[in-house]
Amino acid sequence: MKISHTQLDQCLLQPRQWLREQSAQKFGFKMGYGRVLKLSIGRYHKMNSASDARRYMHELIAKHDLKNNARIDENEVTLDLYMKWHQKSGVNTADSMTRIQLDVGGYLQLSGIISRVDVTNDGYHGILFGVNQTNWKSQLRMPLIQKALADKYVRPVQDISVGVQGIDGSTLDVITFSPRQIRQAEEVFMDLGERIRALAP
Numbered sequence: 067m068k069i070s071h072t073q074l075d076q077c078l079l080q081p082r083q084w085l086r087e088q089s090a091q092k093f094g095f096k097m098g099y100g101r102v103l104k105l106s107i108g109r110y111h112k113m114n115s116a117s118d119a120r121r122y123m124h125e126l127i128a129k130h131d132l133k134n135n136a137r138i139d140e141n142e143v144t145l146d147l148y149m150k151w152h153q154k155s156g157v158n159t160a161d162s163m164t165r166i167q168l169d170v171g172g173y174l175q176l177s178g179i180i181s182r183v184d185v186t187n188d189g190y191h192g193i194l195f196g197v198n199q200t201n202w203k204s205q206l207r208m209p210l211i212q213k214a215l216a217d218k219y220v221r222p223v224q225d226i227s228v229g230v231q232g233i234d235g236s237t238l239d240v241i242t243f244s245p246r247q248i249r250q251a252e253e254v255f256m257d258l259g260e261r262i263r264a265l266a267p
Contacts (some may be wrong), residue, residue, distance in 0.1 A: 067262065070164075071178040071207040078206055078254075081261050089267075097130040099137045103233060104181065104195060106145055106258070108163035110180065116149045144234045151235025158185045166216035170252045173259030176210050177216075189225025190215060191240050197230040209243040209251040223248055 069077060077084035102123060107155040110119035121123040124144060127138060152159070181195040192215045202208065208228050216223040229240030243251075 067173055067259075067266070068167075068175050068177045069175055071087070071211055074176070074207045074210075075205050077137075077262070078258055081258065082265055085262060085265050094257075097126065099132060099134070099141055102126045102130070102132065103144060104163065106141070107148055107181070107195070107233070110145075110149055110152075111162035113158050119145060119149065125219065138259070145223045146232040155235075159183070160185045160190070164218075166211065166214040168210055170256055172256035173256060173263040176207070176214060176255070178211075180211065180215065183219075186227075189221055189227070190219055192226065192228045193238070193240075194228075195233040201234060202230050203241050206251055206254055208241070209248045211257060212243050213248050213252070227237075228235050 073084065079266065093166055105126060106119050106123035109122040110116060113119070120142070123141060126132075127141075132138065159182055162181065163181055164180050166176070166178060166180055170176075180192045182193040185190040192211055194211075212226045212228045213223055215221075215228070216226045219226075224242065227240040227242045229238060231238040
């Protein structure tokens with residue numbers, strides 16, 4: 067059973083409620099302003115073009131009939147701030163809006179989107195946008211994301227760091243978990259999978 071890394075800590079705290087919500091969830095999603103912004107940043111990295119990213123954002127806004135001018139203006143400003151940061155930073159971005167999947171041999175499989183993957187002198191950084199919680203380093207998903215990226219790019223886990231950044235390009239922060247910490251996270255993830263298996267109809 068797949069679980070998004072964005073839902074993992076909620077599931078860990080309230081597995082029964084998470085399972086209920088998954089059973090009731092309708093397929094598909096509604097395109098919102100936040101997703102438009104993330105997709106536009108992804109387009110910027112894919113095309114290496116600020117003007118293309120701006121044009122793509124407006125195409126998405128029109129396509130999904132988004133009409134809140136204040137939110138549209140906010141998206142435009144944030145996108146420009148992000149692109150200016152990236153252009154000045156010298157960061158070497160290898161991928162963006164990239165999918166991960168991690169199977170540790172249990173009932174649950176971790177999945178989801180990583181906002182940006184950078185190449186560094188030591189390996190790779192996997193970055194999530196807009197994670198404001200002060201406790202992000204203690205979230206179960208973080209060492210699991212590190213392992214998933216190591217598998218995806220066929221690198222030792224010590225060569226991968228994970229981190230968070232404001233979607234406007236501010237406050238980039240990264241951490242590298244040890245192999246022992248990753249194994250412990252995998253064990254917790256497997257135990258959670260068994261709890262979900264027992265609760266599933």
